[in-house]
Amino acid sequence: MEAEVKEQKRTAVNQLDSLFKPKSIAIIGASSKDLSIGNVIIKNLVHFGYKGPIYPINPKEPEIRGIKAYPTIFDVPHDIDAAHVIIPSKFVPQIIEDCGKKGIKSVIINSAGFSEMGEEGVVLQKAFLAKAKEYGVRIFGPNCQGIINCDPDYNAYCDFTFTFPKPGAISIVALSGGVGAFIMQSLFDLDIGMRMYASNGNACDVSISDVVNYYGDDEGTKAIILYTEGFANPKEFMDVAKVVAKKKPILAMKAGRTEEGAKAAASHTGSLAGVDIATELIFEKTGMLAFNNEEEMCQTAMAFSTQPIPKGNRVGIITNTGGPAVIATDELVSAGLQIPALSAKAKEILTATQLPEASIGNPIDVVATGGGAHFRSALDVLMNEENIDSVYINFVTAPFTDTDEVARQIVEVNKMKKKPIVCNFMTNMSMERYQVTAKIMKDGGVPCYAFPTTAAKALGALYKYHKVSTRNIGEAKVYAEVKKEKALAIINEAKKEGKSFLSSSHVYQLLSHYGIPVADWRIANSIEDAVKGAAEIGFPVVVKADAESLVHKSDLGGVAINLKNAEEVRAVVEKMKGKFNAPDLKFFIQKFMPGGRELIAGVSAKKELGHLIMFGIGGIYVEVLKDVVFKIAPVTEVEANEMLTKIKAAKLLDGVRGEKAINKASVIEIIQRLSQLVCDLPMIEEMDLNPIMAFEDKAFVVDARIKI
């Protein structure tokens, strides 16, 4: 599969070169009308210094914005790499065919009036897409902004927005043009260089996954910012993101995290709706960095654009003012960073080099009168200190020191790129004196923030990327002995019978085929069968009335527990026979296993994604405290283990108040087998193992439900 993904990727990358690195561009629907999109795009291309030829296509105008125009693309006497299409939607299918005939490789369709506009639009979209496939044309959009490539070899501003970024290392992909635009603007305001930009609207062909894939292979892209409101093809995205996120950080935000937000997103995109936890899980599983705050995401990008990734969580703090170091410490620690004590040698050097009133420790307080030499000695110490992985600086431009010299020293150390540095740079930018200092810092590639918490959050994100990119969840275990064919036969039989829930016997057979331990059980059709089965299992037993019509059997008196002998079984079964008059009534006899820890595992199918697996402690922990954790299947051993440790009441599994610890390994195995089961049998809609009774030595499924 890895190889397959790689091959897909290679193809996609080659094709997208014509989109992101177009050698020439036609503007189909070029207009001489100021402020129209067909005019603004030409203006933007020229203004941004596009390196290739521009071919305005307009049936009437001989030239547009001083550039020779052509009536049709066929009149252009050269090859065309890419085209913008800004004509009414009904003409688009024909134009795409023309583009194919002309050999155009990529088309950005800015025009609206397609799938976002209902049935008629959908038909048009399908029509042009068919033509595009026929001729091998890649489509970007429709109903989109376009792309930007700041690589000075191209300077391709194929977009109608109004921010002209400086070249840099951050690439953006955003479902919403509005959000993409303000992210781009924010990087510009923060003086962070941008590499590429893409906002693909209806995304009928080139997807967010394709773009992320392309950015992943682009050497000039150091980090990726992604905004979405959901994924049309989450599985494809996961495959891509998993690979790319190992290579470079993906800072991601998904809006619609509240019910109301999801509703707004639905009315906005018309498709990718639904409050889901799936996107968060995708971010987590693939090692992306998730944000709920786009301002924080953009500010964090500044650190990623210039700094190396730390090798651990140990930070050294240099400060020339007290309070901001306290604030920074709070945030750094909250982000999982540690502020270790310095070595004796480090302290010795600092004592010799710092001012007498300086505070020698971690934080190192060089005090407000500390100058370049003091900052430098502190920096050198931290760069050489073995148990320090990154450096946080508070630098207030105190009036009684040479702040330019301080900046130069920080920059010199920063340029070594030995360990990441972030700086909370507190100054008055309206004063010329400090503008100079600021410029030294910025030109020297030091990420400068105006608040300690903001700077600390950025460093926290660098560390988080270290953590997620070095985390190895492994591959999902495959239990070879499982009986997939038999399991499939059970489901097919139930399907043929038109059932949506499997019968108890089918449920337990299915679990057994996948090696999921079940409390010993029998199915009985008669009282005698029931008594016989109970004796075989050994008392005490549970008896459950089993018929398709009995969904909430427990509430209806269809469950009797702790039956200690044949007489009790007989009495119960007789009573149930009288009570439930179902023609398919059977009795499910099971070993009664009290005293264990009640656990719960569940599965739900997510369209286009596969299954989510849920784990929690049963009873009030699930019902009242909602203390559950989800993962996307397939779940690896590492992930199954995480599920047990990530619930809030995890300590209960180790035994508290004199209770014994449960056998976690057997629960972890149940989760993995469950994962394999639903991956093998994707037609399963929902599944509950509730409860799983876990004991010191083993865990058993005691009740289960499977919906197909």
Place this chain on the structure above:
Amino acid sequence: MEAEVKEQKRTAVNQLDSLFKPKSIAIIGASSKDLSIGNVIIKNLVHFGYKGPIYPINPKEPEIRGIKAYPTIFDVPHDIDAAHVIIPSKFVPQIIEDCGKKGIKSVIINSAGFSEMGEEGVVLQKAFLAKAKEYGVRIFGPNCQGIINCDPDYNAYCDFTFTFPKPGAISIVALSGGVGAFIMQSLFDLDIGMRMYASNGNACDVSISDVVNYYGDDEGTKAIILYTEGFANPKEFMDVAKVVAKKKPILAMKAGRTEEGAKAAASHTGSLAGVDIATELIFEKTGMLAFNNEEEMCQTAMAFSTQPIPKGNRVGIITNTGGPAVIATDELVSAGLQIPALSAKAKEILTATQLPEASIGNPIDVVATGGGAHFRSALDVLMNEENIDSVYINFVTAPFTDTDEVARQIVEVNKMKKKPIVCNFMTNMSMERYQVTAKIMKDGGVPCYAFPTTAAKALGALYKYHKVSTRNIGEAKVYAEVKKEKALAIINEAKKEGKSFLSSSHVYQLLSHYGIPVADWRIANSIEDAVKGAAEIGFPVVVKADAESLVHKSDLGGVAINLKNAEEVRAVVEKMKGKFNAPDLKFFIQKFMPGGRELIAGVSAKKELGHLIMFGIGGIYVEVLKDVVFKIAPVTEVEANEMLTKIKAAKLLDGVRGEKAINKASVIEIIQRLSQLVCDLPMIEEMDLNPIMAFEDKAFVVDARIKI
């Protein structure tokens, strides 16, 4: 007490006028040396246009920065209102005496070398403070920055920092000068006007409470920003903050919220250390708005400086771009705001006035081509809509519309101050065209943010202030029948005996004196006594061995439950007699009450603050899930009620899985009586009611511990 606080306040306010509104200022330690503090302060006063006379005091120089200097304050032939002191610490006591003799009312001591420097400094600080008290001089500092008053009648820049704010409505008070300075700088960068500023360093006399009090009475102050690392006198602060926070919002941040942060704060301030939850509780109890992120706090101040407070949580959204509305919706909803549907009438007006492609709903999407008239009609609708309390706007400066006209329409509606408006204003400020639009917005007092989440957070804070300022927790109930004298006698007796824990009989007597229901009990010295007592109480009973040396009696086998008859009691007591050889051994016999819900309440004394009261559900909810809630005593009925509803497992109290609900009223009463008990008996260090057994009809304390 209210009256007392008011009187204190009046005095403080009058005295602080000489500090914040000085008619004349002497600079004791004025210096002709550029960049020295004694020079910078004079430069700042002049630069900021201070309205009164400045008297540099220097033994040698005839003039400093062109202003006539005097050898001593006694040589100044006029009255002096306030003075800066910037001379070595050892001379300060004498100078303060001189100031007193000269009739100077307020002195800002910028000099360091006092309590922050160890014992010698403490002595000096005490010495000058004695002189100050003698002469009625108020001291600001020492080791501090100073104050700023932007009121154009004063223009008092009594500080050596480098940011020159424009006059406005936000006042700042900050323990740390470094933090105060960057907050002031942030307001300046955000173009938010400032009213007053104070950073009081060692705060030996004028406290943060005094300053907040003063700001509270200052009509020009619309909102207060407060930064601290703790409070020297939290009780005094609470009394002040409670009154002020009702009148105007106090945006507050306390650093040192992590253990490591608290450690950094300790080494920074040398005093106010300790990770405490007390400060958060003070913020909550007094109705302040707490922040963990200083950037967010400053950005939020922008909305408070111009906008009215909403009357409820219902927000109307106007947007001209889709994605940012989704992001805003997420944040607004997370902040507790609702986005209600619009009335039929509103929809009718909108349908008639908006563009055909506009989306008529909430959000109202006026689309990117919408102009001033479209924004205006949407705004008018929301201003007139009864079920809308505030307005959130996304305004991207789309190139194809007259953005200035949109801005003018927003400003016109904003000026009516009918309902609060915040705006996520997405633009490119490097383009002149949009600078004009931005200026219209800013001059018109519309709070403009660059990100949807940031703008939404600000609106969320406005709403939160509505909530906390209209919340009435009432006064703590006083149960008149309690026997305070008897309770006090018990404690005094225990103290006299040198005990730090009360004996069981004392504990239960004490609880009974305060009407806290206790399961019926007897103390027995002998086996016969025990059997008799048990019979009186009625079986089943619990027997606990009771001796001072037995702290963890339950672990040691000193507790026997569910004893059903005299024989069982006899056997248990005999066994305990053999086991525990303590000379003071007694037996505590108590009614056994199984089957209730196990609750826990606790008390801990906090230095200078009083007591914190804790409540939770016993067992694993406290031990594993740490599901507890704290309040500062005295706890009112409203607060006691909140304690029951704020725990995460609150639903358990209502009965789940077939259990009965507990009698909450009786638990709420226990909490209030407990509060009264510890307020009456402040010598109690710690107290646990663990467990309280709560039943459908009543709740009883079953075990308790009191430390004095």
